[in-house]
Amino acid sequence: MGCVTLCRLLWPMLKTSRGHVVNVIGGAARTPDAGYLIGGSVNAAMHNFTKGLSGLGKRDGVNVNAIHPGITxxxxxxxxxxxxxxxxxxxxxxxxxxxxxxxxxxxxGRPEDVAALAVFLTSESARHIQGTAIAVDGGRTPGLY
Incomplete structure (x- = not known):
């Protein structure tokens, strides 16, 4: 998983710069699908990684969030x-x-829909958003979170 390696390598710089991590994770992390078990499991693992890393981010001043794009x-x-x-x-x-x-x-969805959220999540206006995964899917994903 490249994002795990990147976070590990870049964390010292992210701490110094009060940086942001925005992981883009498939929506199958939230909605298991019998036809997509491997991909869904990897997505769920990335969601777990993001949430866990956000605890370190809270301590170190690094915002860590995720985006679940729908079909784009x-x-x-x-x-x-x-x-x-x-x-x-x-x-x-x-x-x-x-x-x-x-x-x-x-x-x-359009790529701009996902990009607009990524830009917001890396802005100062989003400093109080931490450890959250936001779906950009037109309301397609069922579920409570």
Whole structure:
């Protein structure tokens, strides 16, 4: 896990600069899926790491938080939609609309949606936010936290 190594190596500098750590973690950390057990387990481990590290951050003046992006308009998602569309014999747009309807979403997330939260979490305005994981998923993720 590269973020664990990075945090370990950069922690002295983060302490000195009162820096920020924002881990981007898949939403399967919160919503187990029988078809995605390995990925979900890794996501849950990263969520646990983030929460644990935030305790050190509180002590050392480093903000540590996480973002759980939902499905976001990226090249990877475009490839997945194309694969599913081809497998189902329909257009990519039909596959996209079927997904949105199934999930009750009006649109997919955009990279700017995730970036805006990351910028906020690394600002002075977010200094009192510590050890939190925030979903940017249009309300898709069920659950209480």
């Amino acid at each position: 308009e990226t090249d990877r998602v475009a490839q997945l939609l194309a694969q599913r569309a081809a497998a189902g014999g329909r257009s990519v747009e039909d596959e996209r609309q079927a997904y949105l309807q199934r999930e009750g979403l009006s649109r997919m």
